[in-house]
Amino acid sequence: MALISVIGLDIGSKRIGVAGCDRTGLIASGLTTIDNKSFAYVTDQLSQIIRQREATLLVVGLPYTLDGAVGAQARRVKKYTRRLANALNLPVTYVDERLTSVEAEQQLQAERRFSAKDKGLIDRRAAAIILQQWLDSSRTSRNNECPT
Template sequence: MSGRISALGLDIGKKRIGVAGCDGTGLIATPLTTITRVGFTDDVAKLQQLIAEREVTILVIGLPYSLAGEWGKQAQRTEKYAERLASVLKLPIEYMDERLTSIEAETQLKTKRGFSPRRDKAQIDAHAAAIILQQWLDHKRLTSH
């Protein structure tokens, strides 16, 4: 990858959207925040603020395939929501397979003192978004050579 990259990784769930960003070099994804979903307009307003602050040029969205790699209802819902977001935010989107990212995020967070999977669901969502974005960044780096 050449030039500056500014992407947001999104882990879209029914209740929350985990959000991650990357450094300008596109090497490292980090969890940023979690948006509690109240309504589409509210979600968009919160994302617009992050997009403006970070000068985002692309959204990377986790698609929840089934463990067997199949496209289920949740993946369809996520795609429909993502398409609406892309249209309103006027940003391109790319999808990444998000299977097991929440489990991986929870495993990583369990090493932190005071972490509780039941209490810290928002933290898990933001970390899952970072894993999704990191996978995309790594894939971009490998395929750009």
């Protein structure tokens, strides 16, 4: 089994939730939340995480509108992500992140770890959900490939 290291991001105007996966690419977990103080600050924080984890790809949640369109928020996230990918010299892929924050909140409530004041925890969990969706779909794609 190939070892992978991928970083998942839930990009918001105030905070960025960051998730990573185990080296087998099976399980995503929240790592941290970065205050979106400035582009330079975010880039510096992410650079450290990427170096430590030897990450080779960014998986970013794209906030489509509920009807599946690319709205203003999704365009902002794409623009920001392009700058990040260039600054970090990493490829990027997107995952539909509709309702991941709601799902993250529900999971935390079920675990009795929810506090409406801890938005950072919600952002980290949302990033983990985004990354887990990508891991699951990429694993399914790899399993369906024909042997050569």
